[in-house]
Amino acid sequence: MPQQRPKRQRASTKRSRTGCRTCRVRHLKCDESPTACRNCTSNGWVCDGYEVNRLPRPTEIVKSRPSLPQAPVESGFRWAITPDEKRCVSFFLHRTIPSLTSYYDSSLWQKLVLQMCYSEPAVYHAVVALSAINQDLERNGIPIPGSESGSTWHGFALEQCGRSFGLLSKRHILQDPQLREVLLVCCLLFVMLELVCGRFDDATAHLQSGLAILEELRNQRLLQGLPLVPIEESLLEAFLHLESQAMHHGLVASPLQLEAYSPQFGEASHEFQTLRDVVQVLNPLTDAGFAFLARCWSTPDIEVLERYAELHTEQHQILSALNQFNLDFDRFRKQFHHKHSQKERRGTDTAYLTYLNMKLACKTALCSKNCPLPGSFTRECVELLSVALDAMNKLGERPLMTIDSAICPALFTIAARCPDYSVRWKAIEALWAWPHCEGYLNSRLTADVATEQMKQEMRCIWTEMKMTGSSPPPGLLFETQKGVTSVWIEGAWLSLEPNQELIRSLGTVSSAHSWACVKASGILS
The missing domain is CATH 4.10.240 (CD2-Gal4)
Structure with missing residues (x-):
């Protein structure tokens, strides 16, 4: 042989x-x-x-944690990339984009940002940074403000942000004509990164930079006699939606006025043919509603009474527009529901939830913040909670972050204002059960704020009971042991002691005192 x-x-x-x-x-x-x-x-x-920070090897990641996507990154980069960056781009493709488009498909993430990631190095590094943070949060959860992470993932993301900033500075020096759109996409990615890390002040600073660019573009177009800002429509909508959310979180700049994206308060009906048609009409109404609610919740009751005629007129406009939208939307659902895919049906349910919440929130916006809503609103709160829970259950794999806001604001409306405390508690538990961010709305922080607001009301009830000898409201039972008072609600005891961790957390955010929900609840008073 x-x-x-x-x-x-x-x-x-x-x-x-x-x-x-x-x-x-x-x-x-x-x-x-x-x-x-x-x-x-x-x-x-x-x-x-x-690089000071390198991502842990895949073999070093605990097996019980979510695994990284194994699908290879598509070719097409005009520059060499490191293995760590390649892992992050793969994660962005297979996990982050599906999370950001959980409610509705979006050309912003599925087309614009993805294309720019492969052609613009500054956007590429910002994408890698957001993806690294996304992976860390999937393992360690959504933080609240002030809880700084010293993880390798955060250090790696910080280095990637630095690379993106450096590349943007070089582009700025060259006076690149396409710089504005690159800057806007990077601003958007930085805003999302800061929000999911609980750094609201930094997120708002990036958002203001993006809005300033849009304002400059708008003014230039007006001087030239041109009607629209030459920016991808979905990118513009994202900034306008984040701006309306930020008004609840300390943003005091004048809203960006773009006629083409203003809410339609007339009586004209719409013939919706696609879910995209629905969202294009609903989003401006929602943004206008968010801005109206921010003003009402931030204004003391006495000032609301002084400005009642003005605020009531605006309230009537929004509610009338929402009513017309619902008539058109109802026709659309009956005509096209059987033709929709599963995701389109989910998007339709999300749009209906957004409409229901905005209607109830605006109806109650001028009610006193110092006492519970009239019991007549309980039925609408129960309906809203049912629709919100149903939407959560249909999501399947629940996303970690989105820009679109639907479930968080609906649950907060119930948790903060419902006359029935047991219904409020169910909404708070739903927020705790799904830690995620919908733009500026952090579900964990939202649940904590709503809980503190309810505890303050419970303390007032307990004080009145002791002074007058009256009975507690139905479904509540109070008990004091060792100087600590607790209330029994929906099968659990809740201590009425202030949440010092939440107070410390909000104390790390310079704008927290001007947040609409904080001012309305008096948590930091």
């Missing part, structure tokens, strides 16, 4: 995980010389520096 040749063994060297970026994208062993490695200097390459 012929003698078998011994198998050739490939020489291998242990690659360093802390080498310079240039050597790692070229798959070379780096000598890690200070400032610039010898590989780069001897070959005439630009040494792209050393």
Whole structure:
């Protein structure tokens, strides 16, 4: 028999995980010389520096945690990318985009941002940063303000943001005509990153930068006699929606006025043919409703009475427009529901939930904040809770973050205002059960604020009971042990002691005192 040749063994060297970026994208062993490695200097390459934070190897990730997507990243980048960045882009494709489009399909994420990620290095690094944060939060949960993370993922994301900022500065120097759209997409990604990390002040600063760019573009177009801002429609809508949310969180700038995206308060009906048609009419109404609610909730009751005629007129306009929308929307659902895909049906349910919540919130916006709503609103709150829970159950894999806001505001409306405390508690439990962010609405923080507001009302009830000897409201039972009073509600005891962790958390946000929900509840008073 012929003698078998011994198998050739490939020489291998242990690659360093802390080498310079240039050597790692070229798959070379780096000598890690200070400032610039010898590989780069001897070959005439630009040494792209050393990264302090490297992502943990996939084998180092605890198996019980969500696994990274294994599908390869598509080719098409005009620059070399590191293995860590490749993992983040893959995660963005297979996990982050589906999360951001959970309620509705969006050309913003499924087309614009994705295309720019492959063509614009600044957007690419911002995408990698958001994806790294997304992966960390899937493992460790959504934080509340003030709970800084020292994880490797956050450090890696910070370095990626720095790269994005540096590239934007270079583009700015070159006066690139396409710079504005690149800046807007990066601003949007930075806003989302800061929001899911609980850094509301930083998110608002990025948002204001983006709105300033849009305002400058609008003014330029007006001077030229041109009607519209030359920006992708879905990108513009995202900024307008975030702006309406930010008005509840301390944003005091004048709203960006764009005629084409203003709410339609007339009596004209709409012939909706697609879910996109529905959303294009609903979004401006929702944004107008958010702005109206922010003003009402932030204004003391005595001032609401002084401005009642003005506010009531605006309330009537919004409610009339919502009523017309519902008539058109109802025809659309009856005509096209059987033709829709499962996701389109889910989107239709989300739009209906948004309409129901905005109608109830606006109807009660001028009611006193110092006493519960009249019992006549309980039925509408119960209906809204049922629709919200049904929408949650239909989501399947619940997203970590979205820009669209539907479930969080609906549950907060119930949790903060419903006359029936047992219904309010069910809404709070639903918020706790699904930690996520819908733009500025952090479900965990929203639940904590609503709980504190309810506890304040419970303390007033308990004080009155002691003074007058009256009985507690139906479904409530009070008990005091060792100087601590608790209330029995929906099968659980709730201590009426203030949540000091929440107060400390809000204390780390400079704008928290001006948040509409905080001012309405008096938590920091």
